[in-house]
Amino acid sequence: MRSFDFLMRQRLAVGLVFLGILIASYVAVVVTEYDVVKGFQSIPKAVIWSSENFYPDEKSLKRLPKIIAKMQETLVTAVTATTCAAFVGFLVAILGANATRPHWVFSIVSRAIASLFRNVDVSAWSLILLFSFGQSMFTGYLALFFVTFGFMVRMLMETIDLSSADTIEALRATGASPSAVITQSVIPTCMPQFVSWTLFMIETNIRSATLVGILTGTGIGNLFDIYYKSLNYHAASLVIVVIVIAVLLIESVSNAIRRVVLQ
Amino acid sequence: MTPPTQMSLPRRPFDRSIALMRFIVVLLFVLTLYGFTALETGGVNMADAWSMLADNAATLFFRPALANVTVSELLVSLGVTIGLGFLTTVFGAVIGFGLALASALNIAPVWLSVLVKGFTAIVRAIPTVLWVLIFAVSAGLGSVAAVLGMTFHSAGYLIKAYAESFEDVDAGSIEALRAGGADWWHIVGQVVTPSAMPALISWTFLRFEINFSTAIAMGAAAGAGGIGFDMFMASGFYLNIREMGAFTYAILIFAVIMELIATRLQTRQTHR
């Protein structure tokens, strides 16, 4: 009888969770003024519209060199922001990780900084940075840098504590200096994860850079915005094709790298 | 312990993994240097801009104040953004669950898996903002386009995450049920879903955090309303840094609460 009760109670709990999600969804629909019927109708409409208008035609192909140039600009911004943020993030993570911190105060400060930079969305950072840096690539670079930095600090702090606490203890026991402990134990242990997270953030940031570009008037995002607003949908769709190719290419390269590095 | 025999140090063999890692680090370093030369700053005086940023940051964080919206309007905006994040997570989870079953290699046929995985890779490659703008052409700018566009990306992400969680389920326990004569539905319902459940929950929660951020961005860049739109107005229209501060705090407070809950749930695994 007891196991039967248990199963019943479990089912009841699952049912309640689903009911809760359903109610919350209803509330969300009301608050966001989301029109469910229109939503369903829009999907076939969008498909029909896309097949009629949203494909690259011959005329748009002439814009390909310009699109590729802007794509390259965006890629470089994303990579530069990511690598710089990863590097600075690693330093801060070493100061903040339980296993390597000089003092516990550093942990709290690092965690707070990471939380601040990561939890304010990249679009919000862009809007804030626009005040002082204006519409330029540098604004986008900084916005991506901030968010990536916050993410890296948090992830690398976890990585350091999870993977190198043991070896740090062993090297301390040999009388190694604190800097030797970091270069001989923390860095070799965390390097593969570090490279892997950096590649992951490069992938993410290429997509984010498109969004940031719309807000800061630069790169591929801005180009899409221009074509889109001038109703030049053929060219806009070509932009999307280029983005898809670039993202898939970089994803497959970084997956291949990851396989070798993480082995 | 045996006494030493050979007296010269053998040569170190080549290690592919270490060599590749060094190459990647050098490559990224060179790319970054090039990036700095290519990064245009729009003719802004950097020294001025940095000191202005310092001023702005001080104003933003230490003197936040609302001006063009009231507190209750701010709360409604925050509600809209949270609502967008929540709805697209729920939709993404439902679609994601179904298609993940069709793409996890241990329970789906290979051809179907390749098809679904290829399709979702393309869906994920397109930035969310572009999905929203595409839907906005037929649905108009607003919550419908935002929900549809964000759902696409959200589903694409969750299909991949769920499928990987399903694939991590112990092959032995699936085999055991199969040996007992269970059909596909039994295996999905009795082994795969319950075993993967903790992973599914943490992925979904993680995606909710992402969708909340995305909802802010869609308000700012694709007219989806909510707090993102308010920020966009404060930044581009009213040029009010103090109001930006208030919005920033609103976002931060919610995001940090979510983060604390996530740490509590902490079954979250590292995602690739």
Add this chain to the structure above:
Amino acid sequence: MPVLHVENVRKSYGGSSFALDGVSFSIEKGEFVAIIGPSGAGKSTLLRCINRLIAVTSGTVSVDGTDVTKVSNSGLRILRRTVGMIFQHYNLVNRLTVIENVLHGRLGYKSSLSGTFGLFSHAEKMRAYELLQAVGLSEQIYQRCGQLSGGQKQRVGIARALIQDPTLMLCDEPIASLDPNAAKIVMDTLRDINQRLGITVVANLHQVHAAREYAHRIIGVNAGKVVFDGPPSLLTLEIIQQIYGSEAQDLMLAEGELHA
């Protein structure tokens, strides 16, 4: 002068209870001492107080006449390099090769700069190679530590400790994660180090039979207190029960199985 002198050491991790509660003993040069006791008795804490990986709350620990608890940071480095340590989970950098891990044992002798950049002399590399030959790992010197078996890893750990030229070797549960075969090789190596090189060995052991077989002297610890200190011949069944409390029954069974 004893190599190691521990006097009235107490350690509390906050709260009212003590992980170590007034521990005192002295160890002479060349002894092989096993510290036994149930899990959570404070064995690991005790060992780590000796090279100050953990700071004591009160009491003194002296190694070769130097008071570990009062020594300055730079003095601590000098002291630690004469104290080798091996660990239950080996604590090797798995991504690095065997020889690189062994060379880590020289870091205590390096300036911050050369240690940071991992600059080791040819003589040091040769010494590492010799030690690896001595522990039977000459074929594996360029393998990554992650690819080794547990027993091999522990032998790398021993080589890393030996390259420090230690006078005292601390072993924290060196065989707890090993199968009986690998455990025997590791314990034989430790005995060899003790007898041939004259290095004092202090080992935490969970297994009573290993302690009996290898140690000259056994210290029994329970709830942070020394409850037995004497040669293996005096370790009677009653005393084992006293040291291990309720765990004793299970322990006896496991030991019986091992010897059956």
